[in-house]
Amino acid sequence: NLDGFKETSDSYVFVEAKCREPYSKKNKFYGQKYFELYDFISQSDNTPVTIDMDLTKGKEHEMEVAFRCNGNTVEYFDLKQMISHLLGVGTAILKKEKYADKQIRFFYLIYNPELLEFENGENKNKICNIYYQTCNEAEATISKELFKVVLLFLKEKYYPDSSVDINRIANNFSF
Numbered sequence: 214n215l216d217g218f219k220e221t222s223d224s225y226v227f228v229e230a231k232c233r234e235p236y237s238k239k240n241k242f243y244g245q246k247y248f249e250l251y252d253f254i255s256q257s258d259n260t261p262v263t264i265d266m267d268l269t270k271g272k273e274h275e276m277e278v279a280f281r282c283n284g285n286t287v288e289y290f291d292l293k294q295m296i297s298h299l300l301g302v303g304t305a306i307l308k309k310e311k312y313a314d315k316q317i318r319f320f321y322l323i324y325n326p327e328l329l330e331f332e333n334g335e336n337k338n339k340i341c342n343i344y345y346q347t348c349n350e351a352e353a354t355i356s357k358e359l360f361k362v363v364l365l366f367l368k369e370k371y372y373p374d375s376s377v378d379i380n381r382i383a384n385n386f387s388f
Contacts, residue, residue, distance in 0.1 A: 215298060217320075224316035229298060232324040235289045235347040236340065242275045243293060250296070251278065253366045260359045262292070282354045289343055290350035295321075299363045306382055307364065307372040317360075317386045321351050355388040 217228030251264040261283045270277040280287040298319075305311045326344050331337035361383035368375055 224318050225312045226318045228320045230322040235343055241277055243278050245274050245276050250366055254362055257362045260362050262354050262359055287350045289347040292354055299360055303364045303367045307367050307375040307377055310377060313377050313382055319388045323347060357383045357386045360386045
């Protein structure tokens with residue numbers, strides 16, 4: 214579920230907002246149902262995102278997952294959730310041909326902790342460093358290219374008869 218949606222005359226605006234989430238421990242075990250998608254993303258030459266999956270760790274029907282961008286581990290940005298949001302928007306486009314006619318704008322809002330007062334400057338520095346790393350990870354990972362890879366996966370796997378122009382939709386995407 215996204216935190217916000219607004220339609221304007223020329224665009225569809227999707228909003229995800231974060232306050233404390235970047236500072237909490239991330240789950241590294243996800244359902245194996247994502248294996249095909251994550252493998253498709255990792256095999257693509259069109260995005261710097263790769264996803265390492267270990268099916269031998271975790272519970273039954275789970276896999277241990279590490280998200281990477283340009284070889285660096287994505288530590289704080291919740292890339293799994295963002296990919297899920299891109300899947301939802303992509304499904305609406307390919308299945309219902311909804312959102313295909315305008316710009317698609319995705320806003321990822323993160324509360325800036327620099328606005329807070331801290332008694333301990335060291336704690337503030339740690340929290341601000343996580344904030345900036347989250348922003349950098351989001352900027353590095355989310356792109357027209359990643360959205361296009363998600364759309365290509367959906368079209369190939371679930372909606373081969375969709376007449377939507379994936380290149381046009383991906384070019385209309387901004388983050």
